[in-house]
Amino acid sequence: MIQKLTEHDREKLQESLATSGQKVTAQREIVFAVLLAKRDHPTVEDVFQRARESMPGLSLATVYNCLETFVGCGLVRQVNHERESTRYCPNLAPHAHFRDEATGHVHDIELPPEIIQSLRSILPPGFNSETIEISFRGRSQETTARSTSN
Amino acid sequence: MIQKLTEHDREKLQESLATSGQKVTAQREIVFAVLLAKRDHPTVEDVFQRARESMPGLSLATVYNCLETFVGCGLVRQVNHERESTRYCPNLAPHAHFRDEATGHVHDIELPPEIIQSLRSILPPGFNSETIEISFRGRSQETTARSTSN
DNA sequence: TTGCAAATTGGAATCATTCCAACTCATTCG
DNA sequence: CGAATGAGTTGGAATGATTCCAATTTGCAA
Numbered sequence: 001m002i003q004k005l006t007e008h009d010r011e012k013l014q015e016s017l018a019t020s021g022q023k024v025t026a027q028r029e030i031v032f033a034v035l036l037a038k039r040d041h042p043t044v045e046d047v048f049q050r051a052r053e054s055m056p057g058l059s060l061a062t063v064y065n066c067l068e069t070f071v072g073c074g075l076v077r078q079v080n081h082e083r084e085s086t087r088y089c090p091n092l093a094p095h096a097h098f099r100d101e102a103t104g105h106v107h108d109i110e111l112p113p114e115i116i117q118s119l120r121s122i123l124p125p126g127f128n129s130e131t132i133e134i135s136f137r138g139r140s141q142e143t144t145a146r147s148t149s150n
Numbered sequence: 151m152i153q154k155l156t157e158h159d160r161e162k163l164q165e166s167l168a169t170s171g172q173k174v175t176a177q178r179e180i181v182f183a184v185l186l187a188k189r190d191h192p193t194v195e196d197v198f199q200r201a202r203e204s205m206p207g208l209s210l211a212t213v214y215n216c217l218e219t220f221v222g223c224g225l226v227r228q229v230n231h232e233r234e235s236t237r238y239c240p241n242l243a244p245h246a247h248f249r250d251e252a253t254g255h256v257h258d259i260e261l262p263p264e265i266i267q268s269l270r271s272i273l274p275p276g277f278n279s280e281t282i283e284i285s286f287r288g289r290s291q292e293t294t295a296r297s298t299s300n
Numbered sequence: 301t302t303g304c305a306a307a308t309t310g311g312a313a314t315c316a317t318t319c320c321a322a323c324t325c326a327t328t329c330g
Numbered sequence: 331c332g333a334a335t336g337a338g339t340t341g342g343a344a345t346g347a348t349t350c351c352a353a354t355t356t357g358c359a360a
Contacts, residue, residue, distance in 0.1 A: 023357085025307065044347080059309045064348070080232055083316080085347060096269075098277055109272060118265060119246075119284070127248055127257075129288035134269070138279035173326095175338065194316080209340045214317070233348080235316060 002033045002054050009036060016073045030055050031066040032075070032090075041079055041087040041097075041106040079106060081135060096134035103142065109134075152183045152204045159186060166223045180205050181216040182225070182240075191229055191237040191247075191256040229256060231285060246284035253292065259284075 005013065013032050014024050034050045035042070042050070048063045067088055070076040079087040081099045087106060089097075094116060096109040111134070119132055155163065163182050164174050184192070184200045192200070198213045217238055220226040229237040231249045237256060239247075244266060246259040261284070269282055 023306075025356090027308070057309090061310070061349090062308055065308075078232070080230065082228070082230055083233060083236060083347095086233060096272075098273065098279065107277075109274070109277075112272065115268060115272060118268065122246075122259060122262065122265060123248065123286065124259070126291040127259075127286070127288065128290065129248065129286035131287040133283075133285045133287070135283045136273065136277070136279035137281040137283070138277065140278065141276040173337075177339070207340085211318090211341070212339055215339075233316095 002030060002037050002050065005029055005033050005036070009033075013075065016075045017069070020073045022069060022073070027051075027055065027058060027062050028066050028069070030058070031063060032070065035070075035076060035088055035090045039090060039108075041089050043085040043087055045085065047088065081106070081137070096136065098136040098138070098140065100140050100142065101137060102139050105142070107140065109136065152180060152187050152200060155179055155183050155186070159183075163225065166225045167219070170223045172219060172223070177201075177205065177208060177212050178216050178219070180208070181213060182220065185220075185226060185238055185240045189240060189258075191239050193235040193237055195235065197238065231256070231287070246286065248286040248288070248290065250290050250292065251287060252289050255292070257290065259286065 009032070010024070010029070013029065017024060017028070030051045031047060033054075034047050038050070044060070044063055044067060047067065048058070048060050051058050051063060067076070070088075071078055074092075075090070077089045077091070079089050079097055081087075081097070089106075089108070091108055094111045094113070096111050098107040098109050099105075100107070116132065119134075120129065123129060159182070160174070160179070163178065167174060167178070180201045181197060183204075184197050188200070194210070194213055194217060197217065198208070198210050201208050201213065217226070220238075221228055224242075225240070227239045227241070229239050229247055231237075231247070239256075239258070241258050244261045244263070246261050248257040248259050249255075250257070266282065269284075270279065273279060
């Protein structure tokens with residue numbers, strides 16, 4: 001069962017939605033709470049399952065809608081690897097992703113500003129990029145149970 | 151209509167396939183030739199259409215098979231952006247991709263070795279990555295008709 | 301309290317990709 | 331020479347994530 005949003009997170013949700021003229025709903029609260037509760041880059045299906053524990057009537061379509069809305073107002077990021085199901089990530093700091101081929105787990109990799117800068121600098125003139133996505137693929141020794149979860 | 155492979159490209163094909171115990175076939179020759187002829191990061195469907203001009207009986211399944219085979223033996227790379235159809239790219243030099251949101255075109259961006267090196271260095275200990283994928287999204291002034299095509 | 305617009309819902313539709321069983325073809329072996 | 335083998339090809343069916351849609355429901359505002 002998912003914890004309610006903290007006052008702080010609820011405000012963040014409310015404000016982000018407001019900037020694009022949208023409202024907080026019970027469904028959006030729960031979906032957002034699910035994302036914050038376990039930051040393991042869940043798929044839509046994952047979110048759906050988890051959210052349903054708190055709101056059994058919730059529909060898959062609504063989860064798609066909520067997540068799309070969140071992406072639209074900058075609350076969460078989409079994470080794609082190859083053509084697997086899209087995953088969602090509430091970490092707004094600039095970061096790359098590492099996909100462990102053995103486990104399928106996705107880890108956030110902190111991205112120092114100077115790297116971003118040097119990447120931007122390799123673009124030929126005339127190329128203006130709003131978004132850079134970096135993903136590593138390989139294996140990690142997940143000995144330390146310290147994952148990207150909360 | 152697609153040009154036949156040059157002797158040199160045919161050898162490359164033959165050798166790459168041989169390393170994984172596979173053979174050159176008429177279908178594989180044509181699919182490979184299509185990729186080399188116009189390096190605009192075609193989708194499977196694109197390749198299918200173009201290849202059919204030279205070989206009307208070619209099936210879509212075979213195009214999927216050929217491309218998968220080529221990826222497997224390192225002859226071509228897959229390019230994914232978000233969850234759009236997979237595109238294919240015969241450029242084997244390390245490079246990133248720039249996806250123009252206005253046109254949908256994909257451009258290769260040369261990747262200096264020192265950037266790759268510095269990217270590798272941001273991985274925490276225990277993370278071993280075989281593959282790094284970098285994709286930019288934005289707009290480019292495609293005034294110069296100099297694209298990534300041949 | 302009525303009306304409206306936004307959100308939600310369940311199910312159907314879409315679309316890329318994968319799967320599969322039948323077929324082709326070149327080559328090897330008796 | 332055939333027959334057997336096996337890789338490769340083929341068309342169509344199946345899959346699975348995502349999108350679409352028309353019918354409610356909801357929360358406000360007039």
